[in-house]
Amino acid sequence: xxxxxxxxxxxxxxAASTRxxxxxxRFDYADAGFGNESxxxxxxxxxxSIEGSLQATDxxxxxxxxxxxxxxxxxxxxxxxxxxxxxxxxRFSATNAxxxxxxxIRDGRFLGIRAIAEIGxxxxxxxxxxxxxxxYVTDVTESYKQKSVRxxxxxxxxxxxxxxxxxGVYQNYSxxxxxxxxxxxxxxxxxxxxxxxxxxxxxxxxxYTWLDDDLLWQEMGLLAESQLGRVYFDKDGALVFEDGAHxxxxxxxxxxxPTESQYTFTVADFAALNPQFDKQSVYNHIMxxxxxxxxxxxxxxxxxxxxxxxxxPSTSKxxxxxxxxxxxxxxxxxxxxxxxxxxxxxxxxxxSFTPTVTEYAQKCDVVIANGxxxxxxxxxxxxxxxxxxxxxxxxxxxxEDETSIARHGRRTWPxxxxxxxxxxxxQQIGDFLLQRFKEPVLRVALKGVRGVPYLEAGDRVTLVDAxxxxxxxxxxxxxxxKWNPGDNYLxxxxxxxxxxxxxxxxxxxxxxxxxxxxxxKGRVFW
Amino acid sequence: MxxxxxxxxxxxxxVVGRAQLDILRDNDEFWHGMAYRWxxxxxxxxxxxLAGQTTLTxxxxxxxxxxxxxxxxxxxxxxxxxxxxxxxxxxxQGDGTTAVGSGNIKQAAVGTGAAVTYNAGTTGVxxxxxxxxxISAGLYCxxxxxxxxxxxxxxxLRFTYPPHMSYTGSLTYTSPPTVTDGNVSSAGHFNAWRNxxxxxxxxxxRQPAFAGNDVDAKVATTTIFDGYRLHFGSRLYYSxxxxxxxxxxxxxxxxxxxGTGEQTLLETGTTGTHTSYATITGTHTWGTxxxxxxxxxxxxxxxxxxxxxHPQIGDEDSTDPKTYTIMEExxxxxxxxxxxxxxxxxxxxFSDNDRHIFKYLCTSAYVGRRDFATRSPSYxxxxxTDSGEFRLVRRYDTLYYRTAGGILEWGDDQSQxxxxxxxxxxxxxxxxxxxxxxxxxxxxxxxxSELLYAAEMP
Numbered sequence: 012x013x014x015x016x017x018x019x020x021x022x023x024x025x026a027a028s029t030r031x032x033x034x035x036x037r038f039d040y041a042d043a044g045f046g047n048e049s050x051x052x053x054x055x056x057x058x059x060s061i062e063g064s065l066q067a068t069d070x071x072x073x074x075x076x077x078x079x080x081x082x083x084x085x086x087x088x089x090x091x092x093x094x095x096x097x098x099x100x101x102r103f104s105a106t107n108a109x110x111x112x113x114x115x116i117r118d119g120r121f122l123g124i125r126a127i128a129e130i131g132x133x134x135x136x137x138x139x140x141x142x143x144x145x146x147y148v149t150d151v152t153e154s155y156k157q158k159s160v161r162x163x164x165x166x167x168x169x170x171x172x173x174x175x176x177x178x179g180v181y182q183n184y185s186x187x188x189x190x191x192x193x194x195x196x197x198x199x200x201x202x203x204x205x206x207x208x209x210x211x212x213x214x215x216x217x218x219y220t221w222l223d224d225d226l227l228w229q230e231m232g233l234l235a236e237s238q239l240g241r242v243y244f245d246k247d248g249a250l251v252f253e254d255g256a257h258x259x260x261x262x263x264x265x266x267x268x269p270t271e272s273q274y275t276f277t278v279a280d281f282a283a284l285n286p287q288f289d290k291q292s293v294y295n296h297i298m299x300x301x302x303x304x305x306x307x308x309x310x311x312x313x314x315x316x317x318x319x320x321x322x323x324p325s326t327s328k329x330x331x332x333x334x335x336x337x338x339x340x341x342x343x344x345x346x347x348x349x350x351x352x353x354x355x356x357x358x359x360x361x362x363s364f365t366p367t368v369t370e371y372a373q374k375c376d377v378v379i380a381n382g383x384x385x386x387x388x389x390x391x392x393x394x395x396x397x398x399x400x401x402x403x404x405x406x407x408x409x410x411e412d413e414t415s416i417a418r419h420g421r422r423t424w425p426x427x428x429x430x431x432x433x434x435x436x437x438q439q440i441g442d443f444l445l446q447r448f449k450e451p452v453l454r455v456a457l458k459g460v461r462g463v464p465y466l467e468a469g470d471r472v473t474l475v476d477a478x479x480x481x482x483x484x485x486x487x488x489x490x491x492x493k494w495n496p497g498d499n500y501l502x503x504x505x506x507x508x509x510x511x512x513x514x515x516x517x518x519x520x521x522x523x524x525x526x527x528x529x530x531x532k533g534r535v536f537w
Numbered sequence: 538m539x540x541x542x543x544x545x546x547x548x549x550x551x552v553v554g555r556a557q558l559d560i561l562r563d564n565d566e567f568w569h570g571m572a573y574r575w576x577x578x579x580x581x582x583x584x585x586x587l588a589g590q591t592t593l594t595x596x597x598x599x600x601x602x603x604x605x606x607x608x609x610x611x612x613x614x615x616x617x618x619x620x621x622x623x624x625x626x627x628x629x630q631g632d633g634t635t636a637v638g639s640g641n642i643k644q645a646a647v648g649t650g651a652a653v654t655y656n657a658g659t660t661g662v663x664x665x666x667x668x669x670x671x672i673s674a675g676l677y678c679x680x681x682x683x684x685x686x687x688x689x690x691x692x693x694l695r696f697t698y699p700p701h702m703s704y705t706g707s708l709t710y711t712s713p714p715t716v717t718d719g720n721v722s723s724a725g726h727f728n729a730w731r732n733x734x735x736x737x738x739x740x741x742x743r744q745p746a747f748a749g750n751d752v753d754a755k756v757a758t759t760t761i762f763d764g765y766r767l768h769f770g771s772r773l774y775y776s777x778x779x780x781x782x783x784x785x786x787x788x789x790x791x792x793x794x795x796g797t798g799e800q801t802l803l804e805t806g807t808t809g810t811h812t813s814y815a816t817i818t819g820t821h822t823w824g825t826x827x828x829x830x831x832x833x834x835x836x837x838x839x840x841x842x843x844x845x846x847h848p849q850i851g852d853e854d855s856t857d858p859k860t861y862t863i864m865e866e867x868x869x870x871x872x873x874x875x876x877x878x879x880x881x882x883x884x885x886x887f888s889d890n891d892r893h894i895f896k897y898l899c900t901s902a903y904v905g906r907r908d909f910a911t912r913s914p915s916y917x918x919x920x921x922t923d924s925g926e927f928r929l930v931r932r933y934d935t936l937y938y939r940t941a942g943g944i945l946e947w948g949d950d951q952s953q954x955x956x957x958x959x960x961x962x963x964x965x966x967x968x969x970x971x972x973x974x975x976x977x978x979x980x981x982x983x984x985x986s987e988l989l990y991a992a993e994m995p
């Protein structure tokens with residue numbers, strides 16, 4: 012949502028007819044980490060141009076397309092001058108050992124360095140910025156001829172796309188609680204601080220969840236889909252999980268309030284306005300599969316299938332037991348009962364063993380230490396007992412709109428999400444998607460817009476144009492922007508009409524809405 | 538399987554959706570049905586004293602002690618016959634022989650005068666402090682026994698309500714709010730309903746097996762079943778089998794036996810299995826223990842398959858101001874009503890229904906979370922291998938049992954062998970969801986050479 016402009020004159024200066032652009036690009040060469048940006052290296056003096064885009068993945072669907080993300084990237088082109096003083100190489104050259112940054116960027120080390128790009132305006136002599144991207148360097152291309160370097164910075168999701176994690180079973184977690192689990196499990200810069208978390212509560216509880224070498228970012232997307240929402244890293248580097256009700260829920264901070272217009276565009280603010288009803292956004296047949304699960308009784312959930320597990324004397328080995336089902340309440344593995352071992356001569360030496368088990372939902376790491384100092388042990392039995400989480404036969408919730416099918420043909424959206432456990436949840440997703448997508452959404456492409464640096468994808472804005480008769484509120488779906496010295500700071504925006512996404516604006520909000528059918532009443536959300 | 542969904546916590550500023558409201562609604566429906574479940578009459582039948590013996594184990598059964606249900610309740614009556622007796626109420630480990638902790642739960646000498654009653658008082662017994670040891674969760678054996686004069690075959694010793702454990706966990710019931718149209722909504726309102734759902738789940742009643750006795754009587758009047766239930770409602774469902782050995786023999790079911798409201802619910806000389814229900818009439822105080830016995834008159838062969846009781850809808854306690862109202866499912870875009878009586882899913886009904894459910898599911902006057910001890914079905918004077926049986930109505934997924942040679946039977950001819958208990962595994966469990974055709978609500982039976990304990994637990 013729109014970035015905070017509190018304590019600045021950014022709003023005023025954005026609308027000013029004359030404005031002086033301020034920008035800043037910083038890199039964390041010394042690995043100080045997020046939160047310590049003051050110690051990062053400011054490379055603004057070398058910037059030649061800067062451009063970026065902020066868009067919902069699968070942005071042709073409306074901004075609140077469930078389960079999707081928002082990608083934020085920025086390309087900074089910088090001069091690559093020869094260093095002075097004790098250094099003589101090109102500053103940003105990763106192959107010249109005489110460059111001042113060589114030790115930080117050699118051998119591909121530039122990739123993955125934390126970086127922030129900001130843009131804003133001068134308020135008098137004071138530069139005021141908003142961040143356009145907080146993330147990592149993902150691509151660097153050096154131009155020898157132009158003595159420049161082109162650096163691509165992508166938001167923080169770029170570091171966790173391939174992060175995998177294994178966990179235990181979590182029971183009856185809220186979506187926000189589980190999002191916190193996922194966020195804290197990230198390999199690069201895990202997010203446990205509330206400074207970098209903005210989580211909605213979620214719409215339905217999660218009866219059972221677990222990870223089994225699953226991709227964390229993909230799981231976050233599935234989690235968001237199950238809650239009709241989206242997940243993304245915002246321009247300031249915070250991980251944001253929004254549930255499906257986010258866009259109808261007012262926020263105490265006006266910049267974060269999706270029910271409040273963040274900017275009004277009139278004809279003076281843009282060069283072109285192209286309205287379009289987007290048929291590609293139509294879905295009139297929704298199928299949601301769900302799979303009820305239950306915790307079964309305690310039973311053997313793993314039995315050693317190898318002929319032999321051989322452990323030399325006085326050594327230990329780690330053995331990963333893959334469980335067929337996710338399990339919990341694992342029984343203690345006891346040598347002599349669950350674990351049997353003999354010598355090659357058949358002498359039972361189980362009593363020499365001290366097994367330790369690290370439990371995950373769908374695997375156990377068993378460390379088996381052979382305490383016998385004389386004989387190699389042959390493990391003949393290894394059984395793990397626990398309560399498997401079993402699933403009933405999957406069921407399907409299906410809903411369609413005949414009028415839309417007659418008009419647009421059948422357009423089916425299948426949803427198959429492991430976080431959907433119940434009919435109620437499937438019904439919520441199916442009905443919500445059908446209402447949202449059964450008719451085309453009015454979109455507008457605004458070209459050549461005077462840059463508004465604090466806007467984000469998902470913000471509510473107002474667009475007024477007498478010629479087309481447009482006077483509506485819109486959600487921002489995509490922003491592309493560009494600036495270089497001596498040129499204008501311009502944006503292109505893709506907007507979706509709010510009323511096409513939500514029929515009503517007075518949904519029932521706890522603590523605000525009043526019970527009944529009088530003043531202050533509220534409607535039930537999906 | 539019908540189930541409860543734990544709602545998530547509600548927050549100020551949260552948008553309320555149909556799915557969240559319908560979870561609360563569905564849960565109330567679930568708990569309402571659970572409150573009106575069939576509840577077995579618990580078997581407290583005592584063994585008779587025999588001349589020539591110096592001890593008597595009047596009652597022996599097994600009891601599951603959970604970590605969140607550590608308070609023990611009992612009441613027994615004793616009377617010496619030819620001489621004084623010393624009674625012992627003792628808890629044993631799951632092996633049935635190793636006493637838990639130091640001493641007995643109760644030890645008392647009783648003379649030959651009037652019968653004396655001993656009980657857990659008004660607060661129950663803290664087993665850990667009484668026995669001087671921590672009581673870990675698991676299956677335990679409970680015995681009511683006595684030392685007696687060798688020739689005394691007239692003394693009496695019997696429970697006067699079924700021993701059981703009660704909930705000692707940390708959750709409490711929240712008095713639900715009054716919600717009035719025009720008032721600003723509050724997260725506290727929604728969380729009161731949510732927290733009560735969690736409380737109901739924690740207090741979810743375990744389902745003990747009905748232990749059915751089997752007797753071939755030789756004397757004029759023989760009690761073939763003796764048990765207790767807490768009175769509520771007006772129906773007792775029964776299934777009893779009867780066979781005349783000679784003409785004129787009868788089978789009889791008596792409610793509130795020995796009480797002021799004693800009533801014969803069935804008296805028949807017709808042979809065969811009688812499966813029906815009887816209406817309990819007369820004035821009975823709800824929530825008081827009622828003795829239920831089955832007799833054979835003039836001899837005969839009788840089997841008590843099951844005795845289950847429960848209240849009927851519309852059969853609520855007349856002193857209860859809150860009746861249960863079935864709520865309509867919620868609709869997207871509808872307004873959310875609080876107190877408007879015209880709205881069939883007004884939120885006030887959550888409060889009213891919680892009060893109703895709490896009373897019938899959880900309060901001490903009714904059979905809420907009471908983890909009952911279960912004794913073996915008895916079978917006396919019978920030749921052959923008949924052993925009585927356990928009967929249960931399937932309500933959960935997991936059966937806990939202690940049997941030998943056990944067979945679980947359901948449907949027309951379906952069965953599942955049960956795993957014997959061992960010296961180390963004092964009980965076994967069975968995943969009922971894995972048995973084809975054993976649907977929720979199905980009555981099934983367990984037979985075997987040793988039937989010591991069976992109960993379904995969530």
